[in-house]
């Protein structure tokens with residue numbers, strides 16, 4: 001078995017690329033999640049990163065975007081970027097299915113990756129209960145999605161997978 005194949009088979013957790021410190025955020029900033037569990041999972045080769053918005057063809061940096069009340073996703077300048085967000089969500093789902101990944105750690109509040117809260121669509125920095133487009137799609141396909149503050153839940157989920 002090749003080294004590459006062994007590596008692929010180790011993937012257990014999909015993770016938002018920005019949490020690993022990749023420069024993919026809309027504002028171009030680095031926002032790496034520093035945590036011993038992340039370090040451990042990285043060392044074991046369990047983490048597979050994806051940035052749905054970059055996968056959907058959007059540039060970094062890019063204008064802030066929020067999910068509107070009608071479900072469309074628009075930038076702060078009114079440009080409709082729904083198709084790019086959908087494309088990125090589908091790409092990320094395909095990646096998870098390809099590697100039989102059952103759990104994801106995605107960045108809270110993002111219109112792609114948020115899993116319990118997102119912005120209200122009026123660019124007021126005001127949060128509402130809701131989920132990003134990629135999170136919705138992953139959950140619709142049975143993948144458990146947690147945010148970056150729920151690593152203990154991810155650890156418990158992984159432990160249960162082996163039983």
Ligand code: SF4
Pocket residue numbers: 016017018019024025026050051052053054107110112113
């Ligand atoms: S789309 Fe997700 S992975 Fe990409 S920058 Fe936004 S929160 Fe991070």
